[in-house]
Amino acid sequence: MKIHTTIAKLLAASLLLASGALFAQTPDQATPPDALIKMVVTDVMASVKADPEIQKGNIPRIVDLVEKKIVPYTDMRRTTEMAMGPNWKKATPEQQAQLTSEFKNLLIRTYSGALSQLRDQTVQFKALRAAPDDKDVVVKTVVLGRGDPVPLDYRLEKTDKGWKVYDMNIMGVWLIEAYRNQFANQISQNGIEGLVKFLQDRNKQLATAKPAN
Amino acid sequence: MIFWLQLKRVALLCLAAAMVGCASIPAGVQPSPDDPWEPFNRSVFEFNEGLDAYLLKPVVAGYRFILPEFVRDGIYNFFSNYNDIYTALYNLLQGKPGYAFNDFMRVAVNTTMGLGGLLDLATPGGLEKHKEDWGQTFGVWGVPAGPYVVLPFFGPSNVRDTFGTVADLESDYLFKYVKDVGLRNSITGLRVVNARNTYYEAGDLLDGAAIDKYSFMRDAYIQRRQYQINEGREDEEPVMPAYENQYE
Numbered sequence: 001m002k003i004h005t006t007i008a009k010l011l012a013a014s015l016l017l018a019s020g021a022l023f024a025q026t027p028d029q030a031t032p033p034d035a036l037i038k039m040v041v042t043d044v045m046a047s048v049k050a051d052p053e054i055q056k057g058n059i060p061r062i063v064d065l066v067e068k069k070i071v072p073y074t075d076m077r078r079t080t081e082m083a084m085g086p087n088w089k090k091a092t093p094e095q096q097a098q099l100t101s102e103f104k105n106l107l108i109r110t111y112s113g114a115l116s117q118l119r120d121q122t123v124q125f126k127a128l129r130a131a132p133d134d135k136d137v138v139v140k141t142v143v144l145g146r147g148d149p150v151p152l153d154y155r156l157e158k159t160d161k162g163w164k165v166y167d168m169n170i171m172g173v174w175l176i177e178a179y180r181n182q183f184a185n186q187i188s189q190n191g192i193e194g195l196v197k198f199l200q201d202r203n204k205q206l207a208t209a210k211p212a213n
Numbered sequence: 214m215i216f217w218l219q220l221k222r223v224a225l226l227c228l229a230a231a232m233v234g235c236a237s238i239p240a241g242v243q244p245s246p247d248d249p250w251e252p253f254n255r256s257v258f259e260f261n262e263g264l265d266a267y268l269l270k271p272v273v274a275g276y277r278f279i280l281p282e283f284v285r286d287g288i289y290n291f292f293s294n295y296n297d298i299y300t301a302l303y304n305l306l307q308g309k310p311g312y313a314f315n316d317f318m319r320v321a322v323n324t325t326m327g328l329g330g331l332l333d334l335a336t337p338g339g340l341e342k343h344k345e346d347w348g349q350t351f352g353v354w355g356v357p358a359g360p361y362v363v364l365p366f367f368g369p370s371n372v373r374d375t376f377g378t379v380a381d382l383e384s385d386y387l388f389k390y391v392k393d394v395g396l397r398n399s400i401t402g403l404r405v406v407n408a409r410n411t412y413y414e415a416g417d418l419l420d421g422a423a424i425d426k427y428s429f430m431r432d433a434y435i436q437r438r439q440y441q442i443n444e445g446r447e448d449e450e451p452v453m454p455a456y457e458n459q460y461e
Contacts, residue, residue, distance in 0.1 A: 082456040085456070106422065107422070109421065110418055110421045110422040111418075113414070113417070113418055113421075114414075114415075114418060117414060136453065138453055144336065146286065147289065147411055148293075148342055148344065148411075149336070149341065149342055155453065171437060171440075172436055172437040172439075172440025172441060172444075173432075173433040173436045173437050173440070174436060174454055176454070176456060177432065177436060177454055177456075178429060178432050178433050178436070179424070179429075180432075180456075181243070181245060181425075181428045181432050182423070182424040182425050182428055182429055182432075183424070184243055185239075185241065185242045185243060185424075185425055185428060186424055186425070188241045188242070188243055189239065189240065189241035189242070190241075198424060199424075202421075202424075206421055209421075
């Protein structure tokens with residue numbers, strides 16, 4: 001009898017371990033886009049909720065989390081290119097690299113504040129509506145919590161390194177589209193170098209600013 | 214009462230000054246086809262920004278300081294529940310009976326079990342929250358948006374949504390039909406503060422993320438309204454904007 005319960009306990013424990021391992025599974029190249037988003041989002045939310053430092057608004061720690069758990073699944077170069085539009089080709093390879101890295105930092109800085117606000121929110125994942133051979137898909141989610149639900153969609157492209165997020169839709173607004181005019185205006189006022197400088201200055205300013213609340 | 218009248222007068226004076234002083238378009242800004250009235254809009258935008266920074270945001274900061282979170286949540290839920298009644302009607306007018314039924318159920322649940330709307334039990338119960346207004350309803354009926362307009366006090370809009378906002382105010386029970394003037398003004402003030410409070414943090418985020426806040430808000434508004442109008446259509450497919458420089 002006693003042996004039976006011990007075996008049962010062991011079994012249960014190993015099952016738990018197995019499911020834990022499954023839960024912590026990291027996406028690889030073969031992971032389909034909807035599964036990828038689910039894994040990354042679930043992982044990030046769990047990490048934020050388990051980390052009191054992040055909840056206090058410790059920016060370097062959030063940036064670290066974003067760099068490790070989100071950035072690998074994005075294609076910021078593509079995002080920057082699309083936001084730049086026809087101006088992209090006018091930029092030198094060096095400027096392109098600078099713009100990509102500064103734009104990435106701007107987005108990380110601004111959205112890290114939102115991440116630190118995560119508390120009792122849950123995310124609803126909608127069924128993927130795409131053909132099996134699609135190479136450009138939208139994964140729809142809704143963030144539920146206090147206040148109105150926030151629709152949050154991710155646009156991914158299939159690359160040889162797996163699916164990569166390159167655009168995001170927040171409450172109906174695509175990130176790239178929201179930046180296209182802003183970039184174009186800045187460039188026609190101050191040139192590509194001016195945009196690089198603007199982004200650098202803003203990032204420095206955000207880095208020294210005290211965290212919100 | 215006198216105070217409010219004075220305030221109104223000062224605000225109008227500032228608005229007039231802002232318009233006469235017409236903030237012109239910064240040199241080099243490319244005109245947007247959606248925004249032919251950009252110089253005018255930019256000046257109203259500047260006025261609204263000032264109003265927000267010097268009046269509304271400080272008031273909201275005080276509101277957050279004085280009232281504990283659960284009270285603010287209760288106030289938020291109360292007005293949200295009130296708006297759901299209208300949303301249900303608009304969804305009916307837009308030919309979305311499924312949504313309308315969902316919204317009526319939300320009101321029924323939250324008004325009874327949710328203690329008159331102070332709690333939102335419908336959302337966790339699986340009844341999704343929607344938000345509709347007259348502008349969206351006109352849009353669903355096929356009325357084009359028209360040029361972009363920044364309204365004083367109300368912010369980003371367009372010609373269609375300006376009529377929508379007027380219709381919203383005209384049909385709003387709490388704004389239009391509450392007899393007691395003092396009570397009505399208090400309710401309206403509370404609603405404004407509550408509305409600004411919901412994006413208290415998001416507002417700061419926007420300031421950090423924006424390169425040119427004016428065109429950021431404009432482009433975001435235009436996209437968002439179209440998204441809201443398309444929402445809930447039977448054939449709803451994910452919108453995927455085509456960016457003209459597809460791949461190098």
